[in-house]
Amino acid sequence: MKSIVKLLSKTLLSMLIILISSLTAIILHAVLPAKVDSSLLDGLLVKRYGFPVVATAYFLFLFTHCALVLILNSKKLNRSCLKSEVYFGLSFSLIYMIGMQEIVLGSSPYTQWGAAFIYYQLLMGIGDAIPAILLCFFIGKIFFREQNNEHITTDKESIYTVLPFIMIIGTTRLIMSYGGIIQSNIIDYFIPVVIWGYVLGLVFGIVYLLITKKALYIRRTLFLGIGINWMIFNSFIGLVRKDAMPDALLRSAIDIVSIYFALEMLTVIKRCRLKTYQSF
Numbered sequence: 001m002k003s004i005v006k007l008l009s010k011t012l013l014s015m016l017i018i019l020i021s022s023l024t025a026i027i028l029h030a031v032l033p034a035k036v037d038s039s040l041l042d043g044l045l046v047k048r049y050g051f052p053v054v055a056t057a058y059f060l061f062l063f064t065h066c067a068l069v070l071i072l073n074s075k076k077l078n079r080s081c082l083k084s085e086v087y088f089g090l091s092f093s094l095i096y097m098i099g100m101q102e103i104v105l106g107s108s109p110y111t112q113w114g115a116a117f118i119y120y121q122l123l124m125g126i127g128d129a130i131p132a133i134l135l136c137f138f139i140g141k142i143f144f145r146e147q148n149n150e151h152i153t154t155d156k157e158s159i160y161t162v163l164p165f166i167m168i169i170g171t172t173r174l175i176m177s178y179g180g181i182i183q184s185n186i187i188d189y190f191i192p193v194v195i196w197g198y199v200l201g202l203v204f205g206i207v208y209l210l211i212t213k214k215a216l217y218i219r220r221t222l223f224l225g226i227g228i229n230w231m232i233f234n235s236f237i238g239l240v241r242k243d244a245m246p247d248a249l250l251r252s253a254i255d256i257v258s259i260y261f262a263l264e265m266l267t268v269i270k271r272c273r274l275k276t277y278q279s280f
Contacts, residue, residue, distance in 0.1 A: 010142050017142075018067055021135040022059035026052070028127040041240040054239055059131075062232050066092055066132060067139045069225040073217075074143040085140020091207045092136065093129035095230050098203045100125035103185050103193050104237070113189045128233075160273075162205030164265040169258040170198030182251045204259060219263065227256040 045054045070088055100121040103113050174194055177184040186193040204226075211221055231252035238245025 013142055014067055014071070014139060017135060017138045018060060018063045021063045021131040022056060024134065025059045025063075025127060025131040026056060028130060029055075029124070032123045032127055042242045043238075043240045043244075044242070046240050051240065058236050058239060062229070063131070063135050065229050065232055066135055069221065069229065070136060070139045071143050073221060073225075084144055085136045086133075087210045087213060088140070089133035089136030091210050091226060092132040092229060094203050094207060095226065096128040096132060096233060097122075097125035098196075098200055099230070099233055100128070101196060102200075103189055103196055104183065113185065113192055160269055161209060161266060162202060164262040164269065165205035165208065165259070166198050166201040168262040168265065169201030169204055169255060170194075172254060172258045173197030173200065176251070176254055182254065183247045200255070201258075201262075204255075204262070208263075222259060222263070223256065227252075227259060230255060 041051055043054070066088075070085065073084075073088075101118065103117075173182075174186075174197055176182045177186040177193060177197070184193055207226055208218075208222060211226070212218055231249065234248045234252045235245065236248075238248040
């Protein structure tokens with residue numbers, strides 16, 4: 001009976017934290033000097049229910065998934081050094097910050113890429129990142145507990161770990177954008193679009209390093225945790241812009257597949273390095 005009450009209390013408290021985090025995101029986007037131009041939003045749900053309702057539902061869904069990722073990993077984490085909830089909070093916030101910088105014009109008040117666009121999207125990213133970090137911190141305080149370090153092993157990662165993510169994700173984005181498979185402004189802004197794709201790969205490589213320091217089931221956490229959350233994040237534009245959802249889901253799916261191949265390449269590199277060490 002006591003365990004049921006404890007679980008119910010944790011569940012209700014988690015729901016409250018998710019709600020507060022969502023409202024915090026809404027408030028931050030309202031007070032930051034980077035407000036959404038509602039005239040650009042022509043999605044069916046926005047027209048039927050209004051942008052505030054759609055945005056609130058989106059943040060509730062996004063942050064609920066963040067919370068579930070932490071909760072499902074709560075018994076499979078190493079809490080040494082920096083706390084696990086901080087690592088997860090940084091992981092989510094990093095993908096939100098880089099995601100906001102993707103050069104897809106038409107969803108912001110700016111019709112050209114430049115310093116004003118970067119600054120505007122930076123503020124938008126901050127509006128998503130801060131609530132995500134706070135959410136992970138408080139959810140972690142509720143569900144995380146000390147783990148025995150001997151059950152979790154982590155490799156000493158180096159620059160070679162990040163390179164497969166940079167090369168595969170960046171190159172795949174370049175091919176898909178230039179080939180017109182996903183919508184982008186690569187013809188008008190070739191260099192910025194290409195650089196952004198490779199920086200996206202760098203960010204996912206950094207996230208992988210953060211995850212390996214804490215999660216026991218790395219691939220599961222990376223795909224079902226970070227990957228699916230990335231897809232939910234990108235789907236926002238599909239909720240508020242007409243006919244934008246297929247492209248948003250497609251680019252997210254392409255990134256998730258690219259992460260898979262980056263992990264496979266990383267595995268091959270590790271095996272080659274191991275054989276090289278053994279030969280000496």
